[in-house]
Amino acid sequence: MTKLSLGAHPYMLGFEQLERLLERSAKSGNEGYPPFNIEQTSANSYRITLAVAGFGEDDLSVAVEDRQLVIRGRQSDDTEERIFLHRGIAARQFQRSFVLADGVEVGTAVMENGLLHVDLTRAEPETVVQTIRIEKGSKS
CATH class of the missing domain: 2.60.40.790 (Immunoglobulin-like)
Known part of the structure; x- marks a missing residue:
């Protein structure tokens, strides 16, 4: 089964920036x-x-x-x-x-x-x- 990302979901158009924000937040190094x-x-x-x-x-x-x-x-x-x-x-x-x-x-x-x-x-x-x-x- 293929995992869909938020930006690649067929009903979620234009959310690529939101996905990048989530990735950046996860990598922000907050301890x-x-x-x-x-x-x-x-x-x-x-x-x-x-x-x-x-x-x-x-x-x-x-x-x-x-x-x-x-x-x-x-x-x-x-x-x-x-x-x-x-x-x-x-x-x-x-x-x-x-x-x-x-x-x-x-x-x-x-x-x-x-x-x-x-x-x-x-x-x-x-x-x-x-x-x-x-x-x-x-x-x-």
């Missing part, structure tokens, strides 16, 4: 750090929350790149001045990427108690009905 939640806050809005304890606002960046929400964290290295007897809190950099559907816009990003909240909204799509005129073919 388990930092942990995050995604919640639906209303019918057309979402909130992504990342646990970024130890990071300050200046250590984080939030950007939209090629229809992806990209959140990066990089802490400054001040460990040369400090002597650790035990170091259990990782100070590593990270990058988290989330593919955004058409019509999803990034709103605000807020730091609160070691959590970074990023709010997203989705525009309500219009229902469009288009009637196509059928023309008579020419006789040869």
Whole structure:
């Protein structure tokens, strides 16, 4: 049995870009750090929350790149001045990427108690009905 891809399915026309987005998302290298939640806050809005304890606002960046929400964290290295007897809190950099559907816009990003909240909204799509005129073919 042949496995059909989304872009090759006979009833799914023009979805090749969606298939590429899914492949890119799977290969984005997102590990388990930092942990995050995604919640639906209303019918057309979402909130992504990342646990970024130890990071300050200046250590984080939030950007939209090629229809992806990209959140990066990089802490400054001040460990040369400090002597650790035990170091259990990782100070590593990270990058988290989330593919955004058409019509999803990034709103605000807020730091609160070691959590970074990023709010997203989705525009309500219009229902469009288009009637196509059928023309008579020419006789040869």
